[in-house]
Amino acid sequence: MESLYSFVSFHTYSYTTIIIIGILFYYLYQYISSIKSLHKWFHIPGTLTDLSRSLLFPSEIFAILKIKFGGYMKKSEQISLDKLAVELNDIDFCYATLNKVSRSFAFVIQELPSELKDVVCIFYLVLRGLDSVEDDMNYPDEKKILLLKQFHKNLTIDNWTIKHVGDTKDYQILLEHFDKVIRVLKSFDMKYQSIIIDITRRMGYGMADYVGKIGSIDTISSYNLYCHYVAGLVGYGLSEIFSKSEFEDDNLHVNEKLSDSMGLFLQKTNIIRDYLEDLEAGRTWWPKEIWKNYANDLCDFSQYPKDKQSLECLNHMVIDSLSHVPDVLIYLNRLRNRQIFKFCAIPQVMAMATLAQLYSNSKVFTSMIKIRKGLTCKLMLNCSNINQVHYWFYLFIQKIESKIPNETNINVTQMKRLVQQIKISCQNPMKI
Numbered sequence: 001m002e003s004l005y006s007f008v009s010f011h012t013y014s015y016t017t018i019i020i021i022g023i024l025f026y027y028l029y030q031y032i033s034s035i036k037s038l039h040k041w042f043h044i045p046g047t048l049t050d051l052s053r054s055l056l057f058p059s060e061i062f063a064i065l066k067i068k069f070g071g072y073m074k075k076s077e078q079i080s081l082d083k084l085a086v087e088l089n090d091i092d093f094c095y096a097t098l099n100k101v102s103r104s105f106a107f108v109i110q111e112l113p114s115e116l117k118d119v120v121c122i123f124y125l126v127l128r129g130l131d132s133v134e135d136d137m138n139y140p141d142e143k144k145i146l147l148l149k150q151f152h153k154n155l156t157i158d159n160w161t162i163k164h165v166g167d168t169k170d171y172q173i174l175l176e177h178f179d180k181v182i183r184v185l186k187s188f189d190m191k192y193q194s195i196i197i198d199i200t201r202r203m204g205y206g207m208a209d210y211v212g213k214i215g216s217i218d219t220i221s222s223y224n225l226y227c228h229y230v231a232g233l234v235g236y237g238l239s240e241i242f243s244k245s246e247f248e249d250d251n252l253h254v255n256e257k258l259s260d261s262m263g264l265f266l267q268k269t270n271i272i273r274d275y276l277e278d279l280e281a282g283r284t285w286w287p288k289e290i291w292k293n294y295a296n297d298l299c300d301f302s303q304y305p306k307d308k309q310s311l312e313c314l315n316h317m318v319i320d321s322l323s324h325v326p327d328v329l330i331y332l333n334r335l336r337n338r339q340i341f342k343f344c345a346i347p348q349v350m351a352m353a354t355l356a357q358l359y360s361n362s363k364v365f366t367s368m369i370k371i372r373k374g375l376t377c378k379l380m381l382n383c384s385n386i387n388q389v390h391y392w393f394y395l396f397i398q399k400i401e402s403k404i405p406n407e408t409n410i411n412v413t414q415m416k417r418l419v420q421q422i423k424i425s426c427q428n429p430m431k432i
Contacts, residue, residue: 060374067377081173090180094121100170101128104350107380111342113247119192122185123237126155126200129178131230132171134207137282139165141212148208152201155182191244199237203229220320223287224264227271231263238344247337258334261327262348268321269351272314272358273369276302290316305365315411318359318400322418325352325393329425333386345383349392353379356396360403390426397422
């Protein structure tokens with residue numbers, strides 16, 4: 001393993017050498033994929049697939065190998081989570097669950113100061129458990145509303161668990177063994193416990209207001225309020241945790257609008273990307289106040305993905321999400337702790353990269369759009385300071401600008417204005 005790490009961390013390799021390595025991986029992948037008789041003998045690893053997709057981007061190949069073999073990611077346990085719940089102690093089970101349900105968050109959490117890693121891990125798992133209750137479409141609405149409103153109180157009950165609730169198997173296992181999460185939570189300083197419990201209470205009550213009303217987000221203000229409940233409050237909680245820890249200024253959490261925008265930018269980007277998945281699951285989060293201008297029904301876009309009206313609606317949604325970018329950049333610029341900065345910056349830059357792919361892309365209505373794993377790895381390795389963040393935001397807003405339709409309408413006018421605003425916020429970005 002050490003020799004392999006030395007290989008991937010050898011910075012003097014030329015791009016030509018890296019391209020050759022990528023080509024070799026690509027043709028090996030294609031060869032094994034083409035021969036059906038080899039499928040039962042060879043499992044094609046995800047890393048090989050990712051390398052082939054970044055063939056034309058040599059720096060991404062290096063980033064994939066560095067993340068994979070450079071000790072940045074903990075190896076995900078192959079044992080099922082229910083077995084790990086029995087074998088592992090409380091905190092190890094929490095991190096194993098985190099690795100199962102969100103590899104990307106498991107990565108960024110490692111950027112935090114040691115004192116905050118466990119706190120933020122538990123904060124995340126508590127809110128993901130709550131969110132999984134909301135997303136469980138098989139759980140009766142009446143019981144769901146009660147559980148959402150009571151969830152914060154359950155955090156104070158020793159050994160509280162609940163079975164057969166959650167929208168995925170892993171989240172059901174998490175909730176079945178939630179006593180482990182509660183025990184770790186209770187080991188924290190009260191200043192952290194109170195923040196987590198308060199945010200859980202506010203989020204639970206907010207989510208409860210939307211139970212049984214999926215498909216009826218009529219107005220943009222209602223859309224913003226929903227995103228505030230499920231994501232903006234996360235920004236509130238994190239800002240307060242950072243302030244109380246004294247790693248950041250004690251007034252970081254005072255400007256709630258900035259913290260809110262950090263969450264709304266991420267949530268709105270996910271809602272745009274997840275159009276088809278949510279539609280098929282019977283969840284519709286796009287506000288009617290926007291989509292009614294372009295179709296009679298939200299599902300029309302999946303039937304006519306390349307229609308001009310479909311793309312106009314998509315771009316309208318992207319503009320709405322991008323409107324939070326100026327606040328995001330102001331917030332990031334206020335952070336003084338480098339580790340906290342990286343933790344906060346990486347998801348925001350990934351969201352910006354995702355929006356650059358979503359804009360004017362008809363595939364949003366027919367498939368799941370994801371940025372290349374190679375680009376993801378490159379972003380993870382290059383978000384250490386505000387100059388790097390400015391570089392990425394400037395790069396991705398340029399990509400969006402290059403796709404603005406050559407016509408005159410309100411969406412085009414608003415996007416051009418927003419592009420210039422974001423460019424000004426990222427003046428003179430240093431090249432990475």
